[in-house]
Amino acid sequence: MSNSRRMLIDPQGISIDRWEDLLSQGEKSDLASFVNTMKSLNLPSACFCDCTASDSPCDFYESIMKASISVVTPNKRANSGDFGRYKAIKRIAREKDVVYGYETTVGAGLPVIGTLRDLVACGDRISRIEAVLSGTVSFIFNELGKGGRFSSLVLEAKEKGYTEPDPRDDLGAVDIARKTLILIREAGLDLDMKDIHIQPILPDKLVKAPSVREFLQLLPEADESIGAMAATAKEKGRVLRYVAVITPAGAELSLRDYGPESPFYNLSGTDNLVMFSTERYSANPLVIRGPGAGAAVTAGGVFADILKTAQSYL
Amino acid sequence: MSNSRRMLIDPQGISIDRWEDLLSQGEKSDLASFVNTMKSLNLPSACFCDCTASDSPCDFYESIMKASISVVTPNKRANSGDFGRYKAIKRIAREKDVVYGYETTVGAGLPVIGTLRDLVACGDRISRIEAVLSGTVSFIFNELGKGGRFSSLVLEAKEKGYTEPDPRDDLGAVDIARKTLILIREAGLDLDMKDIHIQPILPDKLVKAPSVREFLQLLPEADESIGAMAATAKEKGRVLRYVAVITPAGAELSLRDYGPESPFYNLSGTDNLVMFSTERYSANPLVIRGPGAGAAVTAGGVFADILKTAQSYL
Numbered sequence: 242m243s244n245s246r247r248m249l250i251d252p253q254g255i256s257i258d259r260w261e262d263l264l265s266q267g268e269k270s271d272l273a274s275f276v277n278t279m280k281s282l283n284l285p286s287a288c289f290c291d292c293t294a295s296d297s298p299c300d301f302y303e304s305i306m307k308a309s310i311s312v313v314t315p316n317k318r319a320n321s322g323d324f325g326r327y328k329a330i331k332r333i334a335r336e337k338d339v340v341y342g343y344e345t346t347v348g349a350g351l352p353v354i355g356t357l358r359d360l361v362a363c364g365d366r367i368s369r370i371e372a373v374l375s376g377t378v379s380f381i382f383n384e385l386g387k388g389g390r391f392s393s394l395v396l397e398a399k400e401k402g403y404t405e406p407d408p409r410d411d412l413g414a415v416d417i418a419r420k421t422l423i424l425i426r427e428a429g430l431d432l433d434m435k436d437i438h439i440q441p442i443l444p445d446k447l448v449k450a451p452s453v454r455e456f457l458q459l460l461p462e463a464d465e466s467i468g469a470m471a472a473t474a475k476e477k478g479r480v481l482r483y484v485a486v487i488t489p490a491g492a493e494l495s496l497r498d499y500g501p502e503s504p505f506y507n508l509s510g511t512d513n514l515v516m517f518s519t520e521r522y523s524a525n526p527l528v529i530r531g532p533g534a535g536a537a538v539t540a541g542g543v544f545a546d547i548l549k550t551a552q553s554y555l
Numbered sequence: 556m557s558n559s560r561r562m563l564i565d566p567q568g569i570s571i572d573r574w575e576d577l578l579s580q581g582e583k584s585d586l587a588s589f590v591n592t593m594k595s596l597n598l599p600s601a602c603f604c605d606c607t608a609s610d611s612p613c614d615f616y617e618s619i620m621k622a623s624i625s626v627v628t629p630n631k632r633a634n635s636g637d638f639g640r641y642k643a644i645k646r647i648a649r650e651k652d653v654v655y656g657y658e659t660t661v662g663a664g665l666p667v668i669g670t671l672r673d674l675v676a677c678g679d680r681i682s683r684i685e686a687v688l689s690g691t692v693s694f695i696f697n698e699l700g701k702g703g704r705f706s707s708l709v710l711e712a713k714e715k716g717y718t719e720p721d722p723r724d725d726l727g728a729v730d731i732a733r734k735t736l737i738l739i740r741e742a743g744l745d746l747d748m749k750d751i752h753i754q755p756i757l758p759d760k761l762v763k764a765p766s767v768r769e770f771l772q773l774l775p776e777a778d779e780s781i782g783a784m785a786a787t788a789k790e791k792g793r794v795l796r797y798v799a800v801i802t803p804a805g806a807e808l809s810l811r812d813y814g815p816e817s818p819f820y821n822l823s824g825t826d827n828l829v830m831f832s833t834e835r836y837s838a839n840p841l842v843i844r845g846p847g848a849g850a851a852v853t854a855g856g857v858f859a860d861i862l863k864t865a866q867s868y869l
Contacts, residue, residue, distance in 0.1 A: 338869050350835070351841060352669065352670045352673070355666065356666045359855075359856075359862075360855070362859065363855045363856075363858040363859050363862065364855070364858070501815050501821075502821060503821075504844070507815075507816060509839060510838055510839045511839075512839055521851045521852050521855055522664075522845055522846060522852065524824055525824045525825075525826055525845060525846050526845060527664075527665060527843075527844075528842070528843070528844040528845055529666075529841075529842070529843055529844075530841075530842040530843075531836055531839060531840060531841035531842055532836060532841075537835045538835050538836065541674070541677045541678075542673075542677075544678075545673040545676065548676050548677065555652050
């Protein structure tokens with residue numbers, strides 16, 4: 242067990258009742274040494290669980306799997322990062338027959354990745370994926386549809402702990418682009434990050450503000466343009482959603498408006514929604530909807546991946 | 556390979572291009588003899604796939620699994636039949652570490668069973684499942700909301716091949732009750748078939764008609780009462796859906812009306828919809844929606860279960 246400060250390795254296991262106390266007494270954390278010790282212990286049915294959002298643990302995945310240890314993670318970096326590394330991780334998981342579990346990288350505990358994987362594995366062809374992929378951005382536009390003010394809603398989302406410490410990490414759409422690329426790769430489509438056309442949510446001036454504080458001060462400047470778009474949509478009985486659309490021809494992240502006939506219309510809270518149109522699901526798509534962020538649902542999803550790993554070792 | 560008339564067993568495999576021809580030249584089908592030969596062949600990574608809707612193959616599941624052969628099936632009978640047999644099948648699958656795959660028993664290719672299983676396995680608590688579980692009945696009420704006439708829609712569904720040969724098998728709600736019981740058991744709830752309160756869709760007189768022909772002749776008699784309910788709902792801006800509601804306290808199948816704020820409002824075609832409210836998905840439920848019937852999507856789901864079985868043998 243390790244966090245960014247301390248690490249603790251005990252082949253007898255770590256008491257779940259005392260882990261915080263025990264970990265705080267552990268040695269100074271060092272990922273390379275953690276991984277080496279884990280490998281040398283050579284415990285049966287081992288699983289490495291990376292719950293960071295950082296790129297550095299991903300560089301260890303290949304070497305961990307080569308030691309016949311499975312990897313389970315909600316960390317988006319490996320699957321949305323360098324294509325060569327991604328392919329190598331997938332190949333080694335297959336070669337060593339270990340689990341590489343990352344269901345929670347898109348939609349947290351929602352069954353998005355597994356469903357897409359089953360569709361593709363069974364010979365279905367993806368014609369279109371249309372998705373709201375950020376709980377934070379979903380919250381802001383859901384509330385905007387009810388008549389809220391954009392800048393106040395960003396602050397509210399920040400106060401509720403929905404956003405990253407720097408809300409531009411959410412509103413800059415980088416996180417949504419990462420999830421889009423994960424879906425693209427899982428769908429086996431021949432597209433890369435450069436093929437994802439991003440229509441920014443915010444004007445350039447705000448994104449490039451020198452600090453979070455100045456960004457938040459400038460934020461009301463976005464109210465007028467976004468407010469006007471929301472008002473226009475409302476006049477037509479529609480609502481704005483920031484949506485990723487993926488087809489074999491390309492991918493786009495943009496604000497779109499939806500009427501009451503669409504499953505996107507009634508989203509609420511931090512709901513994500515992923516709609517798969519395929520050769521078999523053509524007239525009517527396969528839709529998965531629900532809260533796509535939050536500690537409890539993400540932890541549940543990570544635990545489900547760990548249980549599948551345990552079963553794979555039986 | 557076997558259908559109800561002929562069976563064919565070839566340890567070298569059966570050519571996918573010529574299977575119909577080859578099967579028609581096989582011996583007279585006999586399930587007991589098929590199972591015995593399959594066991595005695597003792598092939599590695601074997602999987603028995605029951606694509607019937609009949610109860611009799613289910614009696615063989617235990618003995619098949621005891622021979623270390625996995626079972627994959629869209630057949631609802633084993634999981635909605637005798638509780639003792641169901642428990643025995645699940646126990647033997649666990650003891651022999653073979654797959655018992657039945658994702659397609661509810662919602663065809665939609666990821667309903669796997670999602671519910673993951674929620675329960677990871678310690679979430681199911682507080683409510685609300686679901687449209689019949690593609691056929693869904694089609695009828697979706698079209699009824701647009702102003703169709705009930706008896707004509709039943710005939711249309713029959714002509715489109717959505718119904719069983721006897722449409723009362725769909726409209727009698729027995730099939731929906733079976734799926735409801737499968738969800739109840741998967742959720743680990745302490746309820747049985749007798750705890751499912753069924754509000755019939757049709758008057759008793761129609762259900763008990765002496766033949767399908769007479770049933771179809773009597774069908775217009777139901778138009779008035781169902782038409783009146785649909786009209787009342789429409790006046791309130793709502794639509795009728797025949798829905799299964801499962802809580803730890805009991806289960807009910809009944810006609811309910813839904814407004815535009817509900818995911819049930821916009822169903823179309825043969826859409827199924829399953830909504831899980833749990834301890835973790837409390838404010839907003841986890842929703843899975845899409846076509847829940849049809850040969851292609853069901854075959855895709857069965858194939859996904861077979862692929863998982865193949866992976867389990869690696």
